[in-house]
Amino acid sequence: MKNLIILLFTLCFTNTIISQDGRLNDSFGIKGIVSTNILELNESATDVLIQEDGKILMLGSGEKLLATKGIALQRLNKDGSTDSEFGENGKVLTTNFDYDAIGISCAIQADKKIIVVGKATHLSDKISSLMLVRYDSNGDIDFNFGKNGFVILKTNNNVIPYDMTLYPDGKIVVVGTLEIQNITYGVIYRFNVDGTIDNSFSVDGVQSIYYLDLNILSCVKVQSDGKILVGGHASLSIDFDNFLFLNRYNHDGTLDSTFDKSYYFFNSPIPQTEETAEDLLIQKDGKIVLLSNYLDTLDQRYIILRRFEQTGKIDLTFANSGIQKTKVSYFTYATKFNIQTNGKLLVAAFTLNSYQATIQRYLSNGILDNTFGVDGIASITIKEKAVILNQIAIQSDGQIIGVGTLFNYDLGLITEEDVFIMRLNTDGSLDHNFGNQGNLISNFGSDERSRDIAIQKDGKILLAGEIFNGLDFDIVVVRYNPNGSLDTSFNKTGKVITDAESSEFAKSIAIQSDGRIVVGGIRYNDNNADIILIRYNPDGSIDKSFDTDGKVITDLGFDEQTKDISIYPNGKIVLGADYYDTAQSDIAILRYNIDGSLDKSFNATGIVFFDTGYDEYIGALNLQGDDKILVTGNQNKGTRSDILTARINTDGKPDIGFNVFGYVTTDLNLGRGLGTSVVQQMDGKILVSGIGDNSFGTNLRNALIRYLPSGMLDTTFGTRGIVYTVLSQIDFSNDAIIQKDGKILVAGASYNGANLDIVVLKYNSNGSLDNTFNLNGIKQIDFAAYYANSITINENGNIYICAESEAYEFNDFVLLSISNSISNTSTSIGLQVIESVAANPNPCSNQTTLQFSNKLDHATIEIWNSNAQMVQKVEDVSGLQYRINLDNLIHGIYIVKVIDGNTNLSTSKMLVKME
Structure with a gap:
């Protein structure tokens, strides 16, 4: 393909x-x-x-x-x-x-x-x-x-x-x-x-x-x-x-x-x-x-x-x-x-x-x-x-x-x-020949980041993240066809960028039963962070029936940091966030009606503050089959933090049928723990993926925990309900899903001695690694220091991952698809690379240097204007960089497309030429 x-x-x-x-x-x-x-x-x-x-x-x-x-x-x-x-x-x-x-x-x-x-x-x-x-x-x-x-x-x-x-x-x-x-x-x-x-x-x-x-x-x-x-x-x-x-x-x-x-x-x-x-x-x-x-x-x-x-x-x-x-x-x-x-x-x-x-x-x-x-x-x-x-x-x-x-x-x-x-200059005016209008942004930093992934019923793939616009960050949603090409029926370009007049960051994406798309994230204002929800129509346009302008911003008075969203079958939206007041941090659970208003049938206000007496932080949430809300994160006790898993009834009250108090904490005996995803199995058992850390970020461990519906650890799973998978000094999982056959897929990263690799782990239902997946149950991808943020699977069993780079000079939207079998695990990439290309400087005047994360071999460089016309072409380009002359171009925005000579894979970069 x-x-x-x-x-x-x-x-x-x-x-x-x-x-x-x-x-x-x-x-x-x-x-x-x-x-x-x-x-x-x-x-x-x-x-x-x-x-x-x-x-x-x-x-x-x-x-x-x-x-x-x-x-x-x-x-x-x-x-x-x-x-x-x-x-x-x-x-x-x-x-x-x-x-x-x-x-x-x-x-x-x-x-x-x-x-x-x-x-x-x-x-x-x-x-x-x-x-x-x-x-x-x-x-x-x-x-x-x-x-x-x-x-x-x-x-x-x-x-x-x-x-x-x-x-x-x-x-x-x-x-x-x-x-x-x-x-x-x-x-x-x-x-x-x-x-x-x-x-x-x-x-x-x-x-x-x-x-x-x-x-x-x-x-x-x-x-x-x-x-x-x-x-x-x-x-x-x-x-x-x-x-x-x-x-x-x-x-x-x-x-x-x-x-x-x-x-x-x-x-x-x-x-x-x-x-x-x-x-x-x-x-x-x-x-x-x-x-x-x-x-x-x-x-x-x-x-x-x-x-x-x-x-x-x-x-x-x-x-x-x-x-x-x-x-x-x-x-x-x-x-x-x-x-x-x-x-x-x-x-x-x-x-x-x-x-x-x-x-x-x-x-x-x-x-x-x-x-x-x-x-x-x-x-x-x-x-x-x-x-x-x-x-x-x-x-x-x-x-x-x-x-x-x-x-x-x-x-x-x-x-x-x-x-x-x-x-x-000596008169106090900014020197326009330095940086960007007197300032220089020399990026080792992020350009765009993919945070979450979802698959539509028709197999099309949605990624949500943020993109830097030269001033601040905006939320971006990109849609791909099942073969990984951009879906140009989505907002005509395959992507939609939404600016709420500040810096906005996507954290989670979900699809309603009618095909409308909901993104939850964070919006920063002058003083704090607020919750933002955006809803799009299936064609990528803003859904103005959602709070009149397609955007709902919720300010609870202090800092709120959205972490995850989920959608009920009736279209209501549940959102989990960290809530910081002047004294402590709690988990905030909010439920919205289909029109974007807070659902007052949920705890009378539409909001539940989940407080166990310590600082609590949310990692993820999900819905059970009976619409009860599952939440995971951690409970911070100062000297240590335990993985926290909670269940909340549909009216917003803690479910006392879950470990009496409505929540359970699990000590990984590693000093610190954080639950990163939570999902209910068909038999009602609850699976949590998490991270254990015993030395301030330098010794991380993957952890899988399974609970009975009552909140007790499931002792038939792993060792007393917990599975650790050690690949390196630093391993962590960010997401987990359960296949129809009950097998478990976990996505995260592992340290290879130089940087992070993307890792996918596949487990049998008892917690043992599934050796029918890549021979040992482990797929490790050395991919330019990227790590997996989210994982999903389509109807055919193909696995899709959105990833982010720890090396932010090449931090781009990345979509990977890997096969779900014993040996056919070659990586196909839906959004990224030949590898990545950077332009320095950008914006530029008459020349810029294109820098490639992998060495090119007989590649072709094409420059396209905003009218979809190719205005310049260079063939037979090899090496890690190429200095390109732009004298014949007028000022404006261009797309630089690089096509590798061997693989025919292509990558594009937006380039701004100044007067």
Whole structure:
């Protein structure tokens, strides 16, 4: 059978708003803005440096699926493109499996090696330590530093680094805090070039500061004479007024008595409620500038700059008093600042409630520079994305690089935060030649994800997921013919994308008896997550008889995260969600009428909050033959979590015929457990697939549990009702179904030593593996680090799986079909690959590079316009990438179709060409 493989990737323009005088500079990245999903799940940028050669080095943190959080480095060329000579495709992620690590600050030695300081939190005792890592200039770890490239200053108390700087001789100075009982000390550490503690500094390499009970050292610089300047703030506790201090230390760690003592610890002449030191710098003339955030007694917030003479006295020539106050909104915070070669000061800030990053520029005398942005302030707003601007750097030509974190409001298991990079021209306008309108989105991240699968009566296959539109995520439903080709009778294109004016994520799909399609998911608004239901007609159009516009959004007052839906024979819809209030998490079960209204015959309100006295989380739900509701998930008891399975009557009350209380918990003796699917057998027994975890995501186990209708474990199944199948260190199941013959199919993943494989397991009804399936009951598919999300089976017994990638640079809708027999288990793929194709850059101008996840052999590349006309064709393409010229194309949206020369399988990518 010929398999048509379609990959759809959409990247549109980021909706960026700049202040009146702001113009995007088209020379950096793609129109000046880059928002980067650097690694797999959550990413943030905390520091940025410009190398001598003009390359941009960015530091932050990131985490991959099933791994600890690590230090992330990315290096870009001067124009914002990826520096392929650094790490892997310009990026390095450094993890230590005993710690979660966050990069705080970085510096470049004279020999071009890179020093990073970070916070390392031990996974078992949760104690935070200072971590140093050194890299060679190409991104490799320097094993001559510390122990195998690392220094972890492990103590019995929390040590949190805030800033770092280097001496010209390579010695390293780090400032931060040390918590001992109820006291937080400010601390200064000095290390030798090899990473050992420098005992010539304050005898033991450490100098502490104590003024009040809470002392925070937040910034440090080394003067040209080797003396150390530190800035910070102190208070009686976190709830009391803060006071600033500025200290100077001699090379040996003693206080410098020549530095004006009145500023060792000073009460500002401004009436105080709260003031925090953020950064300091030293001008060429030796004068010292300190940046702080200040909140007065009337809750008015200011950004404060103070300048001091070399002696430590306040410099009265700066802003006429030595202090510059800039009035800002209550939610605006300054983070870091820098100085231009002409002495002008640049301050980075962000505003929490307006999705806005700002850079302020001051003249050398402390007055706002009205030639920059609007009245001295350049503002950058990205619609529906919160931006925290953490650091700025200045290129040799005066252009300004800003980095930080961009929040996408995806609170699920995939990406929540992306790295944000922007470049401004010297007048404060965004550099349109960098990134996407001044920002760069350099995706290691997700483009589209398939979450759930369903098969219609006619054999057509539905996948639901989400797709990134260049600004946020929308829900997408795709329909395929039984042979895997796109069904163009469905919304004319085979797919329908639904935007509810925010970020929306699909979690489950179900089909009504009349063929209408219901998708349940999550919709994020400014403050929290809500439940969303969307109903489509069989042709893919929105069903406007469902709450007038086809969409129902339910807000229970806090965060609600949809996990699963099911449909009654009469068309009513039951939905399960996690419900988070200020105190705990409960399971919420909602039932809707066929018109989308809440069904008040269900617990009087249409809503049941299932609470066992602990935190509960739902993994899945299903309906029994008698319409009772089965729910599985977990009960979190703090030190451990057990698999929770519950049964609810049709009126919304717990079924006391199920283990008396209406629920049962099962301890897998692995520390943590989660039920991921639940289904009732023909004989009334209840099957739950789940995951057991005994070491925070690094030792996962597949589990199958079967209960009697009464809620007792079925001892005829496996060992006392439980079956474990161990394939590797990391195995997990996401879905399970029961065939008509009673055999069980489970879909999930297993770790192959490098990444995840898709796994399908087939069991006999007694829990033993079915050796008529792929000889041993196990089908393991090494498929570009994808794992199965959902499994279903058609009338002919063919198995279909929707899958998602842990390697998000190639995260696409994937549909696989595998045969259900002893040996004929060749994989046919309904939606994916030759393998995947990525375009960099995208959007692009005259050229872009197509990158393939598998090597091509004599392939053909076709480019089609939006009128379904082929406008360009390239034949005999081989290799892992191909640079394609687009000079003859006008700006617009195109489909790039790649057809493999050997298999005739094809994949497509959406490409945006700009003017």
